[in-house]
Structures are given as C-alpha cells and as structure tokens.
Amino acid sequence: MRSAAVFLALLLCLQWTWAQGESGEVTGTDAETEGGNRQEEVQFEIQGVGAAHDQSSSQTNISPDIWAELKELRDMAIEQKVELRNSKSKIEKLEQENAATQARLTASESKNAVLEAKMSFYEGVVKELQRENMVLETRMSSSENEVAELKRENADLLARVTANENKITVLETRMSSSENEVAELKRENADRPKVAFSAGLTDAGPVGPFNTEITLKFSKVFTNIGQAYSPTTGIFTAPVRGVYYFRFTVWGGRPSAWMGAYLYHNEKRMTLSYDYNDEQAYVSASNALILQLEKGDVVYMTLYPGSGVFDDSFNRTIFSGFLLFAL
Structure with a gap:
C-alpha cells in the first residue's frame, strides 16, 4: 500500500x-x-x-x-x-x-499609400496631357487642312507659273527668232547698197523745142543717196545689180505745142509720155517703171523732138528713182 x-x-x-x-x-x-x-x-x-x-x-x-x-x-x-x-x-x-x-x-x-498618391497625381497629369493632346490634335488637323489648301493653291500657282514659263519660253523663242531676223535684215541692209535719187529739171522756165532729142539734165537735186545720179549729165548709173523703181513727171505751158519725153535703159527706149497743149495754158504727163539693171547700166530721159517742157521753182518736171533690192 x-x-x-x-x-x-x-x-x-x-x-x-x-x-x-x-x-x-x-x-x-x-x-x-x-x-x-x-x-x-x-x-x-x-x-x-x-x-x-x-x-x-x-x-x-x-x-x-x-x-x-x-x-x-x-x-x-x-x-x-x-x-x-x-x-x-x-x-x-x-x-x-x-x-x-x-x-x-x-x-x-x-x-503603397505613397504610390497610390503618386498614381493619383500622375493619373491627373495624364488626363491633363490627354486633354492637351486632343487640343493639339485638333489644331494639328486644322493645320493639316490649311497645309493641304496651301499645297493645292501652290499647285495651281505652280501650274500657272509653268504655263507662263512655257509661254515665256515660246515668246523668248519667237523673240530670239525675230531678233535673228532683225539682225539678218540689219545685216542685209548694212550689206545692201542704199541708192535713191530725186531731182527737178530747172528754175529757168521753158526748155525746148529742139529738132533732135537732147538728154534732159535734172540739175536741181533733192536727194542723191549713193551718188548714182549725175546732175551734170542727167544720167543714173546702177551701182549694183538689182531691181530699181523709176518715176517721172513732165509739164508743158506753151499753148498750141507738143510736150513729151522718153525714158531710156541704156540705148533702149522704155517709154514715151507726151501731150498736146490745146490752148488751155498747160499740160502734164507722168509715168513709172520697175527695171532690172546690171551693175553699170544707165537710165536717163530725153526731150521728144519738136516739143518742149517747163519747170520753175514749183518743181513741175521731176525725175526720181531708187533701188528696191539687190540681186
């Protein structure tokens, strides 16, 4: 126990x-x-x-x-x-x-609380940036539209400028061609002899009548470019081969008489112009010719036999001629 x-x-x-x-x-x-x-x-x-x-x-x-x-x-x-x-x-x-x-x-x-606060702040910043971005996008869209409009206008202007430039090019080409033609004409004119004359017969009054032909000496020289006309002999001598234009007028003031003159190319009679004064105080006759002359050919006028002509300070009887173009 x-x-x-x-x-x-x-x-x-x-x-x-x-x-x-x-x-x-x-x-x-x-x-x-x-x-x-x-x-x-x-x-x-x-x-x-x-x-x-x-x-x-x-x-x-x-x-x-x-x-x-x-x-x-x-x-x-x-x-x-x-x-x-x-x-x-x-x-x-x-x-x-x-x-x-x-x-x-x-x-x-x-x-986390700090991060959440920062996140909230950044979200606000992001929203503000998004709003600003929308505004910028709107402005950008407007600017792009303006740029597109300016590009279209620029394209139109460029097309017009191009067309004008083409026209200017054509005009410049034509101008250049015209300038070349003018230069060529100037050169040709510079190379071509300048020949022209015009002369009156006399200030003494009546000439003739004579029983034979006499050479009319137009002693009052108005123009004598190229000095191809001689007032001493009354003969025009062609300085170059070419085509020439000649014109004359004869006037008569003796009543009941003949008035007339010949135009000669070398020894060949080319024309006769005459009229009869039937006591009406005066008569006149005019004529013109275009002649092809060789260098040294002569042209002159003679008085029609038995007729007379008249001239004074009013230059009633004249003889003129000039070179049309050289050959």
Missing part, C-alpha cells in the same frame, strides 16, 4: 508539471530555471521513491516492473519538457518573424 501511495504522488507531481508547461505562464529564463528545479524535484522524488522502494523492498512484494515503469515515466516527462521548451523557442522565433513581417507589411502599406 505504501508503494502504491508513493506512485500516485509521483503521478500527481508529473501531471502538475505538465499542466504548468501547457499553461504558458512561465517563459524565458524563468521557465528554464523552474524547469531545472522541477527536474531536480522530480529526480529527488524519484530517488526518494527509489530509496523508499529500497527500504521497503525487503518488506513488500511489489513487482519489479513498477520501478521500470517509473523510470520510463521520468524519461518521458523529461523528454516532453525538452520538447515543450523547444516548441516555446520556435513559437518565440515565429512571433519575432511575425513582428518583422508585420513591420515590413506596415512599411509596404505606407509605400
């Missing part, structure tokens, strides 16, 4: 120690100190139980298996105590890690 009572007391001590470990009221160094004390107490109690067992072994017949079971219970209690201490250490470490995680979470939440 005594051994059974000791065994029950030991079990109660072990149960109380286990309850103290599970209650979690003792932590840190106190738990280690108390655990050491409890372990010593358990060992002491076990030793006491062992001593009591030794003292009473001789008096009682308790089975030796009880002692072995007590040892096993002691070992189990110690092992559970160690495991409990390790579990507490792990719990403390987890609590520290949890605190660090919580601190990091708080910091992250603060950063």
Whole structure:
C-alpha cells in the first residue's frame, strides 16, 4: 500500500508539471530555471521513491516492473519538457518573424499609400496631357487642312507659273527668232547698197523745142543717196545689180505745142509720155517703171523732138528713182 501511495504522488507531481508547461505562464529564463528545479524535484522524488522502494523492498512484494515503469515515466516527462521548451523557442522565433513581417507589411502599406498618391497625381497629369493632346490634335488637323489648301493653291500657282514659263519660253523663242531676223535684215541692209535719187529739171522756165532729142539734165537735186545720179549729165548709173523703181513727171505751158519725153535703159527706149497743149495754158504727163539693171547700166530721159517742157521753182518736171533690192 505504501508503494502504491508513493506512485500516485509521483503521478500527481508529473501531471502538475505538465499542466504548468501547457499553461504558458512561465517563459524565458524563468521557465528554464523552474524547469531545472522541477527536474531536480522530480529526480529527488524519484530517488526518494527509489530509496523508499529500497527500504521497503525487503518488506513488500511489489513487482519489479513498477520501478521500470517509473523510470520510463521520468524519461518521458523529461523528454516532453525538452520538447515543450523547444516548441516555446520556435513559437518565440515565429512571433519575432511575425513582428518583422508585420513591420515590413506596415512599411509596404505606407509605400503603397505613397504610390497610390503618386498614381493619383500622375493619373491627373495624364488626363491633363490627354486633354492637351486632343487640343493639339485638333489644331494639328486644322493645320493639316490649311497645309493641304496651301499645297493645292501652290499647285495651281505652280501650274500657272509653268504655263507662263512655257509661254515665256515660246515668246523668248519667237523673240530670239525675230531678233535673228532683225539682225539678218540689219545685216542685209548694212550689206545692201542704199541708192535713191530725186531731182527737178530747172528754175529757168521753158526748155525746148529742139529738132533732135537732147538728154534732159535734172540739175536741181533733192536727194542723191549713193551718188548714182549725175546732175551734170542727167544720167543714173546702177551701182549694183538689182531691181530699181523709176518715176517721172513732165509739164508743158506753151499753148498750141507738143510736150513729151522718153525714158531710156541704156540705148533702149522704155517709154514715151507726151501731150498736146490745146490752148488751155498747160499740160502734164507722168509715168513709172520697175527695171532690172546690171551693175553699170544707165537710165536717163530725153526731150521728144519738136516739143518742149517747163519747170520753175514749183518743181513741175521731176525725175526720181531708187533701188528696191539687190540681186
């Protein structure tokens, strides 16, 4: 009976120690100190139980298996105590890690709050930029329309300028051709001899009549370009081969008389112009010819035999001629 009572007391001590470990009221160094004390107490109690067992072994017949079971219970209690201490250490470490995680979470939440504030600010900036972009796009579209209109107007102007340039080119070509023609004409005119003459017969009044032909000497020279006409002889000498124009007028003032003159090319009579004055105070005759002359050919006028002509300061009887073109 005594051994059974000791065994029950030991079990109660072990149960109380286990309850103290599970209650979690003792932590840190106190738990280690108390655990050491409890372990010593358990060992002491076990030793006491062992001593009591030794003292009473001789008096009682308790089975030796009880002692072995007590040892096993002691070992189990110690092992559970160690495991409990390790579990507490792990719990403390987890609590520290949890605190660090919580601190990091708080910091992250603060950063997130800052980032959200920045994000909200940037969203406002983005909206403002989008609004400005829409305004710029509208202005750009308007500018593009204006540019397109200017390009169209520029194309029209360019087409008109091109047309004008083409016209100018044509006009320049024509002008160049005209200038070349003018230059050629100037050159031809410069190269072509300038021949023209005009002369009156006399200021003395009547000339003739004579029984034979006489050469009329037109002594009043009005024009004699090229000096091809001689007022001394009354003969025109062609300076170049060409086509010449000649004209003359003869006038008579003697009543009841003939008035007339011949035009000669070299020795050939070309024309005769004459009239009879039937007491009307005066008569006149005119004629003109175009003659092709060789260089050195002569043209002159003679008085028709038995007739007379009249001239005075009014230049009634004249002889003229000029070169049309050289051949």
